[in-house]
Amino acid sequence: MAWPSWLPLRENLRPLSPYGAPQVPARASLNTNENPYSPSSALQKAITDAVAKVASDLNRYPDRDATVLRTKLADYINEQSATKFSADNVWAANGSNEIIQSIFLAFAEGSVLGFTPSYSMHPLIAKVTGTAWIDGKRNADFSLNTADAVAEIQKYKPVLTFITTPNNPTGGAVTIEAIQMLADAAKSVGGLLVVDEAYAEFSQEISAVTLIANNPHVIVIRTMSKAFAFAGARVGYLVSDAAVKDAMMIVRLPYHLSALTQAAAEVAIDHRAELLGGVSTLIAARSTVVQALHDLGLTTIPSSANFVLFTGFKQDAPQLWAALLEKGVLIRDVGLSGYLRVTIGNEAENNLFISALKELI
Numbered sequence: 001m002a003w004p005s006w007l008p009l010r011e012n013l014r015p016l017s018p019y020g021a022p023q024v025p026a027r028a029s030l031n032t033n034e035n036p037y038s039p040s041s042a043l044q045k046a047i048t049d050a051v052a053k054v055a056s057d058l059n060r061y062p063d064r065d066a067t068v069l070r071t072k073l074a075d076y077i078n079e080q081s082a083t084k085f086s087a088d089n090v091w092a093a094n095g096s097n098e099i100i101q102s103i104f105l106a107f108a109e110g111s112v113l114g115f116t117p118s119y120s121m122h123p124l125i126a127k128v129t130g131t132a133w134i135d136g137k138r139n140a141d142f143s144l145n146t147a148d149a150v151a152e153i154q155k156y157k158p159v160l161t162f163i164t165t166p167n168n169p170t171g172g173a174v175t176i177e178a179i180q181m182l183a184d185a186a187k188s189v190g191g192l193l194v195v196d197e198a199y200a201e202f203s204q205e206i207s208a209v210t211l212i213a214n215n216p217h218v219i220v221i222r223t224m225s226k227a228f229a230f231a232g233a234r235v236g237y238l239v240s241d242a243a244v245k246d247a248m249m250i251v252r253l254p255y256h257l258s259a260l261t262q263a264a265a266e267v268a269i270d271h272r273a274e275l276l277g278g279v280s281t282l283i284a285a286r287s288t289v290v291q292a293l294h295d296l297g298l299t300t301i302p303s304s305a306n307f308v309l310f311t312g313f314k315q316d317a318p319q320l321w322a323a324l325l326e327k328g329v330l331i332r333d334v335g336l337s338g339y340l341r342v343t344i345g346n347e348a349e350n351n352l353f354i355s356a357l358k359e360l361i
């Protein structure tokens with residue numbers, strides 16, 4: 001970006017442009033890994049009622065610690081993973097991106113390691129907070145090489161090591177045994193292992209939350225934006241040892257999570273059976289889309305998430321991306337040469353994607 005010379009923008013920010021997928025209207029929006037199913041009218045009403053209730057108190061600040069919400073999130077995790085967490089093990093914020101930023105603000109003194117390609121916000125937030133980012137490497141098929149990753153942790157001694165499982169944009173998941181090995185390596189260099197599990201509900205692997213009791217240096221990031229079908233409300237959280245949560249309370253902004261957000265999110269968690277009801281449908285649809293891509297002669301990276309990375313088309317990625325958009329299908333060019341990522345949508349959206357693709361390749 002061409003910044004005006006009078007603007008004393010920090011030197012390390014001058015080469016950057018704002019992050020974000022293009023927000024353009026399309027018949028099928030399959031670019032940001034949202035859940036395609038909107039809340040039922042009963043749930044919409046329950047949320048509206050809860051918000052109406054707090055509206056009379058909007059002259060007051062919200063619960064600074066979001067204790068009710070954090071307790072509900074802990075209960076949800078315990079239910080999924082047979083753990084014994086309480087609100088002391090959970091911190092919530094405006095999307096897991098805010099959680100990631102808070103982790104950097106609290107801990108990132110020294111260097112931070114991640115394994116590319118992965119979630120691009122990890123290195124971007126490193127840059128914005130002035131932290132040195134080290135790009136670890138993956139196998140050629142994008143899977144994480146545990147032995148190499150352990151060696152890189154031992155070599156660079158990062159204060160934070162980030163892994164994303166299932167990984168975005170590639171979709172592959174890391175086994176709990178491999179995560180334990182990375183956790184051991186991170187511990188041996190005095191660092192923390194941060195496991196971004198934004199897509200955990202779509203995966204069969206055991207969650208890293210089960211490691212926390214014996215590995216207090218493991219932090220797990222979760223979000224309500226993907227499986228929970230609640231992206232518009234902006235609620236992300238972490239699960240951790242209580243000491244990590246206490247550190248989050250040092251760097252958080254006062255009253256960061258609005259009373260409206262807290263009220264809506266509490267209702268959403270109470271209705272989790274409905275909101276998470278789409279997950280199995282999306283997993284089944286993922287197989288259908290993968291099969292259709294294979295039938296078109298394309299290659300896919302095995303995915304444990306609600307999206308698929310594919311390759312094998314003749315155009316370059318930006319070209320095919322634009323041609324699909326012309327046909328009303330918005331997917332994601334993640335900047336990997338020869339690859340595009342498609343989010344699994346509802347049946348009509350998936351069919352539109354496949355039929356548009358069929359005409360183009």
Ligand SMILES: *Cc1c(COP(=O)(O)O)cnc(C)c1O
Pocket residue numbers: 033094095096097098119164168196198222223224225226231234235236
């Ligand atoms: C989508 C995503 C997030 C961010 O989600 P929020 O909406 O900010 O909660 C975090 N990590 C990964 C890997 C994601 O794909």
